[in-house]
Amino acid sequence: MKILVCISKSPDTTSKISFTENSTKFDENGVQYIVNPYDEWYALVRALEIKEANGGNVTIISVGSAGDEAVIRKALAIGADDAVRIDADPTDAYFAAMQIAEYAKTNGFDLVLTGKETINYNGSQVGGMIAEALDQPFVSVATKMDVNGTTLTLEREINGGIEVVEVNTPAVVSCAKGMAEQRIPNMRGIMAARTKPLQVVAAVAVDQMTTYVNYTMPNAKSACKMIDPSNMDQLVELLHNEAKVI
């Protein structure tokens, strides 16, 4: 089975979020980039498990500039045979998805995996867009996936529950918690990652459909009101009369 795993970089979860250039750009100063957790913990690890059980090939793909190769190497350290970097700044999800779809079309994969969303833009957009561009079925927010020949059996979250579904390959799946367990790369993996093939592919022309014009921060909270732990009637009264939430 030939599997393509889409990875994106995202700021380390403890990063301080701030903006520069008149609040139009994310301030990367001092920010450490990691592999987006959903892509790494679930999509990539499950792909590796499937390969370990059934054979095949796992390719990592990312749309980004040369500076993003460090993050791609981090993903290679966990596993995967090779990686592809589409050489472009991923201006929006549509742009990134169309680049990946183009690569997938020419190279033919049985399975394309993404994380359920990135933790910076939280769009949940890329997987569905790739699926539509490839005219393939898409299972989003899958929490379990088993492969049996050309049939995938998956569990996916639906509004207020879980559904067991089947699709035929080729297909696109977005992966969430439950799918696999995080793997910590070992020294051998890190060494091997340095020499694994990382192919750079030129981007195709794609319209940018959306623009992040600027960013704002939430209003700071006013000071927390302390309530005596023995007086929960007072808390209820405040939630009703002051906060008006019950």
Add this chain to the structure above:
Amino acid sequence: MSVLVYINSKNGLHKSAFETVTYGKKLGDVTVITTGSLSADQLSTLGNYGASKVLVDRSVEGDDDQQLTRIIASAADACSAITIIFSHDLVAKAVAPRLSVRLKAGLISGAINVPSADGTVPVNVFSGKAFGHVKVNASRTIISLLPNSIQPQENGSACSVEDFNGNAGSAGVRVISTKKPEGEIPLPEAELVVSAGRGLKGPENWGLVEDLAAALGAATACSRPVADIGWRPHHEHVGQTGVAIRPNLYIAAGISGAIQHLAGVNGSKVIVVINTDSEAPFFKAADYGVIGDAFEVLPRLTEAVKKFRSSGH
């Protein structure tokens, strides 16, 4: 402007449906598209929130994202919709991206309000740590609205309901079975949420959390380690790598308030924190704080809520 609102009516009409119709009405003339078997009488109530017309394709239940994409695209063409609105739920996460490719429309997901005067739409970014203001460069726009972001408004009367053939085509996904916890309130839609963390010491103590949730009519949630150890199901895990929620009230007991946890809950309107440690970082993000032992405070709060509810509230 013609606005198309997709509504998932599979399990009846929920608040998120009224929110999206209300949102659409603020932008223009609303046509609703839905699938499945809900009666015309029930669907016509969407008119109360401002829909002019409901189109329903009864040929499918609406489980397959390729079929839904074709149906919604047909409806968008039939009513020449410039803007298409979804509730940012699990169906939208599958269908809206497909539709944006099919219609060559710009997709704005996770909107938290109507467009501003400059035409940008505010969305949650960095898991709720900031807001982005997004502009679309295409001739059509798709917006998926985070649940609990706007208040439904009733300002109309029942509308017409028409059968619609959206040429669904074949399904790519075969549904084998469904597991649905009975009677639970889906977390992303819940207005009130009671959540607990490692401070509760073990799964056997979650009765305290469930009792308070039952008294309030709230959904339950938890911190990540609690779901990781298996004390609670994964779908209750809130935070940066779990579900992001924006309820009216979030009560957190025995949760320290790590940055990754806060990211998923700081869109809540009011936060109550119960923690033994007065230095817990969560107090900085809280509106009301109780420094105390959750094992004593939770039952006391539950009693106080019961008393309040039984006095007619």
